[in-house]
Amino acid sequence: xxxxxxxxxNYLLRPSKQVERKLLIEALHYLSQTAYPIYGYTYVGFGSxxxxxxxxxxxxxxxxxxxxxxxxxxxxxxxxxxPFKFIKLKMxxxxxxxxxxxxxxxYLVWLDYDDPLTAGMLADIDGxxxxxxxxSILIVTVDAxxxxxxxxxxxxxxxxxxxxxxxxxxxxxxxxxEDITQADxxxxxxxxxxxxxxxxQLNKSLASRSDVEFHQLFNFIYADGAQMITIGGVIDDGxxxxxxxxxxxxxxxxxxxxxxxxxxxxxxxxxREKQWIDSNLAKHLSAKKKLNIDDTLLANYxxxxxxxxxxxxxxx
Amino acid sequence: MPETxxxxxxxxxxxxxxxMLTRDITATQSILDLVDNSIHSIITETDIDVMQSLLGxxxxxxxxxxxxxxxxxxxxxxxxxxxxxxxxDAKTEVFRLGNPTVDKKHSGLGVYGxxxxxxxxxxGRDISxxxxxxDEEFLVKIPVDEWERTKDWNLEFTYARKRTRKGGNGGxxxxxxxxxxxxxxxxxxxxxxxxxxxxxxxxxALFLSTGLQVSVNNTxxxxxxxxxxxxxxxxxxxxxxxxxxxxxxxxxxxxxREDRQPRGWYIFCNGRMVVEADxxxxxxxxxxxxxxxxxxxxxxxITYFRSSxxxxxxxxxxxxxxxxESAVYQQALARMGLLAKPILDFFNVMYAKDVAVEGxxxxxxxxxxxxxxxxxxxxxxxxxxxxxxRTPSEDRxxxxxxxxxxxxxxxxxxxxxxxSMSNKAVGExxxxxxxxxxx
Numbered sequence: 001x002x003x004x005x006x007x008x009x010n011y012l013l014r015p016s017k018q019v020e021r022k023l024l025i026e027a028l029h030y031l032s033q034t035a036y037p038i039y040g041y042t043y044v045g046f047g048s049x050x051x052x053x054x055x056x057x058x059x060x061x062x063x064x065x066x067x068x069x070x071x072x073x074x075x076x077x078x079x080x081x082x083p084f085k086f087i088k089l090k091m092x093x094x095x096x097x098x099x100x101x102x103x104x105x106x107y108l109v110w111l112d113y114d115d116p117l118t119a120g121m122l123a124d125i126d127g128x129x130x131x132x133x134x135x136s137i138l139i140v141t142v143d144a145x146x147x148x149x150x151x152x153x154x155x156x157x158x159x160x161x162x163x164x165x166x167x168x169x170x171x172x173x174x175x176x177x178e179d180i181t182q183a184d185x186x187x188x189x190x191x192x193x194x195x196x197x198x199x200x201q202l203n204k205s206l207a208s209r210s211d212v213e214f215h216q217l218f219n220f221i222y223a224d225g226a227q228m229i230t231i232g233g234v235i236d237d238g239x240x241x242x243x244x245x246x247x248x249x250x251x252x253x254x255x256x257x258x259x260x261x262x263x264x265x266x267x268x269x270x271x272r273e274k275q276w277i278d279s280n281l282a283k284h285l286s287a288k289k290k291l292n293i294d295d296t297l298l299a300n301y302x303x304x305x306x307x308x309x310x311x312x313x314x315x316x
Numbered sequence: 317m318p319e320t321x322x323x324x325x326x327x328x329x330x331x332x333x334x335x336m337l338t339r340d341i342t343a344t345q346s347i348l349d350l351v352d353n354s355i356h357s358i359i360t361e362t363d364i365d366v367m368q369s370l371l372g373x374x375x376x377x378x379x380x381x382x383x384x385x386x387x388x389x390x391x392x393x394x395x396x397x398x399x400x401x402x403x404x405d406a407k408t409e410v411f412r413l414g415n416p417t418v419d420k421k422h423s424g425l426g427v428y429g430x431x432x433x434x435x436x437x438x439x440g441r442d443i444s445x446x447x448x449x450x451d452e453e454f455l456v457k458i459p460v461d462e463w464e465r466t467k468d469w470n471l472e473f474t475y476a477r478k479r480t481r482k483g484g485n486g487g488x489x490x491x492x493x494x495x496x497x498x499x500x501x502x503x504x505x506x507x508x509x510x511x512x513x514x515x516x517x518x519x520x521a522l523f524l525s526t527g528l529q530v531s532v533n534n535t536x537x538x539x540x541x542x543x544x545x546x547x548x549x550x551x552x553x554x555x556x557x558x559x560x561x562x563x564x565x566x567x568x569x570x571x572x573r574e575d576r577q578p579r580g581w582y583i584f585c586n587g588r589m590v591v592e593a594d595x596x597x598x599x600x601x602x603x604x605x606x607x608x609x610x611x612x613x614x615x616x617x618i619t620y621f622r623s624s625x626x627x628x629x630x631x632x633x634x635x636x637x638x639x640x641e642s643a644v645y646q647q648a649l650a651r652m653g654l655l656a657k658p659i660l661d662f663f664n665v666m667y668a669k670d671v672a673v674e675g676x677x678x679x680x681x682x683x684x685x686x687x688x689x690x691x692x693x694x695x696x697x698x699x700x701x702x703x704x705x706r707t708p709s710e711d712r713x714x715x716x717x718x719x720x721x722x723x724x725x726x727x728x729x730x731x732x733x734x735x736s737m738s739n740k741a742v743g744e745x746x747x748x749x750x751x752x753x754x755x
Contacts, residue, residue, distance in 0.1 A: 170576055174514075175507050177535050200506040207501055 015266040015309055016222035020230060021053065022307040023254055023264070024139070025060050027217060028108070030252065035243040036135055036234065038108065039063065044101070045110045046070060046094075049081045053110060058084060063108070069094045095120070098127040107132060110139040110232075116149055117142045117194055119171050122201050129205035132235050134212050139232030140198055144191040148226065161185055168193075175200035191221045191229045191261060198231045199259075206235065215240040217249065219256035222264035229261065253303070266308060267297045274308070277301060330464050333413065338438040341634050343499050344512060346435035347385065347394070348519060348635065350490060351530070352588065354383045354396040355523055356426035357488075361399040365423050366522040366587035367622035371556065371565065372695035381485070382529040387503040387512075392439050392492040400449040400486025403476045406456065411471055423586045423624045432490070442494040449486035453479050513537050518582075519589040525691075542579065542616055544569040544693055545685035551702040553617075553655045554693050559647040562628055566648070567693050568617040568656055569701070570663075570682060578613040581652070583638055584620045585629045591638060598638065604653035606660060611667035617656055618690065619648060658701040676712075677705035716743065 032038040039062045045053050047068035057063045064086055070078050071093040078089055090097050094111070101107070109128055113121055121142065128138055149164040159167065161182050169180040175197050184193045202214040218232035234240055244250050254262045269277075273291055281302065287293040301308075341349070358364065358381050369376045386393040401410055413433055436443045441460035447453065454476040463471070495503070502508050513532050517524065517540035524530065524539035531537060544552045544567070552569025571579055581599035583591035595601055595608035599617075602608070621629050621644070630642035638645050666678035681703060728746065729737050737745075 166574075174510055177506050177509050177513065177533070196506070203505050204507040207505055210497075 013311065014224040016224045016264050017228075018309040019264050019266060019304055019307045020220055020222060021056050023220075023304075024218065024232070025056065026307075027249055027252055027255065028061060028137070030247045030249040031234070031244075034247040036137075036247075038137075041065070041106045041108045041137070042067065043108045043110075044069065044097075046112050047078065047082075047087075047089075049074070049077050051081060051083050051087070053112070054087055055083055057108075067097075069097050094124050095127065098124065098131065101131065102133075103131050104133055107136045108139075109137065110141070112139075112141045113143070115143050116145070117172070117197065122172075122197075125198070125201055126205040129202060129214075129235070130209070134236050136235050137232065138202070138214075138235060139218065139230060141228055141230040142194060142198070143226055144194050144221065144229045145226040146185045146187060146190050149185065149190075172197045175204065187227065191227060192259070195219055195229055195231055195261060196259065202231075202233075212237055213240075215244070216257055217244070217255050219259070219261050220254075220264055221261045264304065265300045266304075267301045269293070269297075269301060271310065274301070274305070274310075278305060281305075330469070334437050334460065334464065337434055341434060341438060341636075343438065343502055344515060345634050345636050346438045347512065348515070349435040350394050350432060351383060351385075351516065351520065352425040352635065353432055354381075354394070354398045354488070355520070355528070355588075356424045357396075357399040357401075358523075358528065359422050359424045363422070364526060365622075366526065367423060367563065367565075367620060369526070370522060370587075370620065370691060370694045376526060379523075379526045379528050381527075382531070384534075385512075385530070385532045387509060387533060389500040389504040390493060390495060392495060392503065393489065395487065395489040397485040397487035400452075400488055401447040401454075402449050403452050403454050403473075406447065406454055406473075406476070411456065413469070423622055424626060425586060425588050426626075436490065436492055439499055440492040440495040442492065444491045445488070446491075447486070447488040448479060450484065451479055451482045453477065509533060509535075514540065515592075518592060520587075521589075522584075522587040541690045542571055542575060542577075543687040543689055544616065545572055545682060546688040546693070547681070547685035549702075549704040550681050550685045551699050552688075552693060553659070553701050554696050554699050555651065555655060556698060557651065559644045560628065561623065561625070562644045563620075563622040564644075564648050564651075565620040565622075565694060566617070566652055566655055567620075567690060568615075568652075568659060569693075570659065570685075571614045571616045572685075572687050573614075573682065575614070578610070579616040580608060580612075581617040581619065584618070585631045585635075586622055586626070587620070588635070590631050590635050598640065600649055600653045600656075604650070605656055611663050612660060615656070615659055615663060617652060619652060620694075621648070655700060658703075662701070662703050677708055678703070681705045716747070718743075 028036075028038045041063060042065040043054070043057055043063045044067045047054055047070060051068065054066055054068060058066065064084075066084070066086060067088045067090060068078070068082070069090045069092070071091070075091045078091065082089055109132070111121070111124060111128075121140075125138075125140060132138060146164075149168070150159050150161065165180060165182045165185060168184070173180050176193070180193065184190060199214075199216065206212060206214050212235050214233050215236060216231065216233035218230055220230040222228055222230075234244075236243075249255060250257075254264075256262050273287075273293070276291070277285070277287060277298070285298065285302070286295060287298050288295065358379055362377065362379060364377045364379060365374065368374045381396065381398045383394065383396040383398070386395075410432070432445075436445075436458070437460070443458040443460065444455065445458075446455045455474040456471055457474055458471060509532055513535060516530055516532070516537045520528075520530065520537075521539040521541045524537065525541075529536065546552055546569070550570075553567060555566045557564055571577075578593065578595070580593045580595040580601070581591065582589060582593065583599070591598065595612075597603050623629050628644060630638045630645035630648075632639055640646075662678060666675040666682070668675050725739060725742055726735075728742055729735050732745070
């Protein structure tokens with residue numbers, strides 16, 4: 001792996017990521033109200049030493065069956081930082097864990113990869129798709145920063161754009177109808193491409209199962225530094241759509257059932273500005289005059305204002 | 317006892333035809349069968365012969381025709397403007413189940429006469445075939461459920477008449493709805509569509525190079541022909557010969573480094589691929605040739621069979637594979653083995669155990685060669701494999717690799733006063749020591 005982001009950046013302080021976690025929690029609460037008893041699911045994720053997802057999902061989704069998978073060579077740090085005793089820690093690559101999981105248990109799986117998409121990740125997705133019980137939820141996050149594709153593996157030299165495009169076409173070309181070219185390597189197009197590749201892999205892997213399909217709910221793009229995309233949904237039979245409708249989850253405005261990416265941005269606003277906007281929320285609120293904030297920034301804020309983290313320093 | 321009790325019923329059942337024969341092909345093969353029919357119309361209409369063009373015997377004739385394939389969960393459609401089917405042919409030949417063509421003039425693709433029927437029955441249960449030539453048109457509907465229930469094997473035209481507006485290219489449109497579940501699911505996958513596009517691009521590469529346009533869900537199919545390496549000191553194989561009256565062209569050699577696909581043997585009949593990237597005993601690996609191995613990934617062999625007597629070609633009814641017992645194929649296979657052996661020996665040397673040093677001259681030869689197209693190689697004269705790597709100079713470096721006990725190695729390090737010396741350095745030092753002492 002090229003870089004460990006927890007070494008470079010305090011995990012807990014990634015604001016867009018934090019918004020994403022909260023959106024997922026809210027959506028999963030909605031699903032829990034009808035046909036998907038999420039509170040009883042087992043969570044499988046990559047903790048890193050901060051275990052951020054585990055903390056949040058235990059406290060706000062009430063999950064208490066959890067498994068953390070970590071393939072880095074840091075067993076002591078992982079064990080030391082494990083926040084709850086019930087978290088099972090597996091210090092192995094996820095590909096070795098998948099065959100050991102139960103085919104009857106409903107899992108909430110979040111493959112939150114730090115790095116650009118690789119064939120190995122697709123193999124993990126394929127592995128999960130083949131064994132997850134109906135009702136399980138699978139979420140995948142990958143790096144979608146074009147510049148990172150130009151970095152060679154450790155010890156190798158950097159790639160040119162042409163080489164990067166060829167690498168993508170050789171590795172993922174079989175999953176998308178058009179050939180992958182240099183034109184796909186832009187900040188706007190790469191996330192779309194990766195989202196299509198992931199979706200295509202999920203559909204392909206589940207095609208061999210007659211009982212279930214992939215019912216997408218999440219298709220996010222965000223950038224705390226490097227651009228990332230997340231695709232996620234429920235693995236279930238055809239009745240899923242009707243269950244979604246009954247639960248009200250489809251009314252949430254950040255749900256995406258198709259190719260549209262939902263962009264999560266956290267506009268830079270001070271606490272005072274946020275509080276003013278919150279207390280003046282109205283249909284055509286414009287803060288241009290009062291605060292010099294342009295309307296796009298404002299619209300972005302209003303979209304996700306409920307979910308923004310607020311950071312304070314405390315004396316410990 | 318009445319006489320009728322002596323009779324045994326042996327009539328084939330429709331259910332047998334629909335359910336059993338369709339098991340022998342895949343959805344992809346069905347689609348290729350339908351494309352074969354369209355291309356066969358072009359061949360009979362325009363007299364093109366892609367093999368003769370490949371050999372340089374006739375100039376490449378340009379074709380202005382298109383085949384459009386639409387796939388989705390609920391519907392399959394193939395539409396072409398390749399000439400259309402006359403009412404007479406529809407009445408007496410095209411819909412008959414098993415009607416080997418008697419056409420001996422063209423090196424065509426419509427050989428067993430079951431292609432279209434088996435293909436559409438494979439896909440679904442609501443079939444319609446519409447076709448028009450320059451002055452006629454007809455429509456035939458096959459609602460499979462109803463047809464299966466009746467006793468007789470006949471079909472009916474919904475209409476069959478002279479066209480009011482005459483002229484233009486003839487064409488045919490086949491639509492299948494009520495697709496079988498797994499087939500519909502397969503068609504909706506982006507990965508299947510891509511796989512089909514690549515298969516069409518490889519199977520029909522020679523036809524696509526004539527100007528024929530094929531598209532899948534409006535994405536054009538590009539011809540995919542691999543390339544060989546050639547230089548002054550590296551000559552790929554080109555051999556043309558006849559086997560029992562069938563023309564055979566064998567091309568073989570090495571593919572460029574950038575070609576990441578593991579190759580092997582490809583076999584074409586009348587320009588249409590029937591075997592793709594084969595690494596099995598079908599094309600001699602493990603029998604007349606060594607077992608296929610990753611070091612042979614850059615071996616590419618293409619065998620083209622051509623004949624206007626379609627039944628003498630070694631294809632199978634699914635056109636996916638070859639009839640191993642065919643005398644023509646056996647003869648060609650023997651030659652293919654002989655021609656390929658020297659190429660495999662070259663790769664064996666190139667990827668010998670000590671790659672860093674041995675095989676270097678072979679690698680240099682490969683890296684300095686240029687890419688050459690199949691067409692260009694096919695037009696040259698007969699040649700066998702000829703690779704002339706530089707002779708390694710005596711002074712080149714070779715590597716020595718051996719194991720000794722850790723205790724002994726440590727004692728040597730101690731005795732040299734360099735306990736942190738690397739094992740590699742120990743080997744080099746002791747070798748140099750001997751050479752100096754013993755001269």
